[in-house]
Amino acid sequence: xxxxxxxxxxxxxxxxxxxxxxxxxxxxxxxxxxxxxxxxxxxxxxxxxxxxxxxxxxxxxxxxxxxxxxxxxxxxxxxxxxxxxxxxxxxxxxxxxxxxxxxxxxxxxxxxxxxxxxxxxxxxxxxxxxxxxxxxxxxxxxxxxxxxxxxxxxxxxxxxxxxxxxxxxxxxxxxxxxxxxxxxxxxxxxxxxxxxxxxxxxxxxxxxxxxxxxxxxxxxxxxxxxxxxxxxxxxxxxxxxxxxxxxxxxxxxxxxxxxxxxxxxxxxxxxxxxxxxxxxxxxxxxxxxxxxxxxxxxxxxxxxxxxxxxx
Ligand code: TUI
Numbered sequence: 001x002x003x004x005x006x007x008x009x010x011x012x013x014x015x016x017x018x019x020x021x022x023x024x025x026x027x028x029x030x031x032x033x034x035x036x037x038x039x040x041x042x043x044x045x046x047x048x049x050x051x052x053x054x055x056x057x058x059x060x061x062x063x064x065x066x067x068x069x070x071x072x073x074x075x076x077x078x079x080x081x082x083x084x085x086x087x088x089x090x091x092x093x094x095x096x097x098x099x100x101x102x103x104x105x106x107x108x109x110x111x112x113x114x115x116x117x118x119x120x121x122x123x124x125x126x127x128x129x130x131x132x133x134x135x136x137x138x139x140x141x142x143x144x145x146x147x148x149x150x151x152x153x154x155x156x157x158x159x160x161x162x163x164x165x166x167x168x169x170x171x172x173x174x175x176x177x178x179x180x181x182x183x184x185x186x187x188x189x190x191x192x193x194x195x196x197x198x199x200x201x202x203x204x205x206x207x208x209x210x211x212x213x214x215x216x217x218x219x220x221x222x223x224x225x226x227x228x229x230x231x232x233x234x235x236x237x238x239x240x241x242x243x244x245x246x247x248x249x250x251x252x253x254x255x256x257x258x259x260x261x262x263x264x265x266x267x268x269x270x271x272x273x274x275x276x277x278x279x280x281x282x283x284x285x286x287x288x289x290x291x292x293x294x295x296x297x298x299x300x301x302x303x304x305x306x307x308x309x310x311x
Pocket of ligand 1 (some may be wrong): 046074118228
């Protein structure tokens, strides 16, 4: 019923990917999303290769269905993670926060599907030329590390330029967002924040509750002048970042208050000084559901919406 280029390529039931969120997207979450018919994704973030290996092995025990690994190309462990992903022959690799470079060719030779996150049309065209199987176009409504363009502007422009399937990300958390993404020409959607607030997600309850209680204007972008802008829910940490920005502080001052902050939020539930990376769509999320309920609402809901619109 939902078969399209993305479900065929990834051998999944519904054209939905769960965003690779550092510290959040572990084997439990990825396994639950894959078991529910989407593509679950483990996020390597800044973790070393041993952690990635053990989560990939754990996911293989939780699900027999395909799942992916998101490799953050700014990670200090990037090379060892890329190597372990090759050895483990993870079915799908998503790269973010930079270019997969020569690894793309290596993974393609191993028959691994490669899907880079692209912040622009020129980057997407380059990835297509290098052999990417699909691209994820992530607008800056997304949480975490973001690019310059919005989902609404980026997706149709990339769709018009490339011949490979496009997956829309950023600002999508319900059936309306997914239907809009399909109308922009996307063949699939990637959803992050909504899956963070799922029953199977191990993120601290304080973090989930903070998303549930947040309003449309509660996320802010920090670190624009560091060259690595990050979207997160406003708190004491983002206020400190703002002060540093105003005085034009050097990068190491941002690093010293930001170090470990994402882990503190996700694992320890520090909602005051932790980094609450989450998308602008947080204000829409009101309830913790199972991954299966989320996928059903977003994908079956989007298809019904499109069908009723055609009548
Ligand atoms: O990667 C993300 N979002 C992330 S990664 C992350 S982990 C982190 N932890 C602490 C501090 C900072 C980050 C949190 N959120 N999204 C995918 C994404 N990729 N957004 C933008 C890009 C991107 C940007 C530039 C992809 C490629 C790119 O290439 C530029 C070039 O020309 O090489």
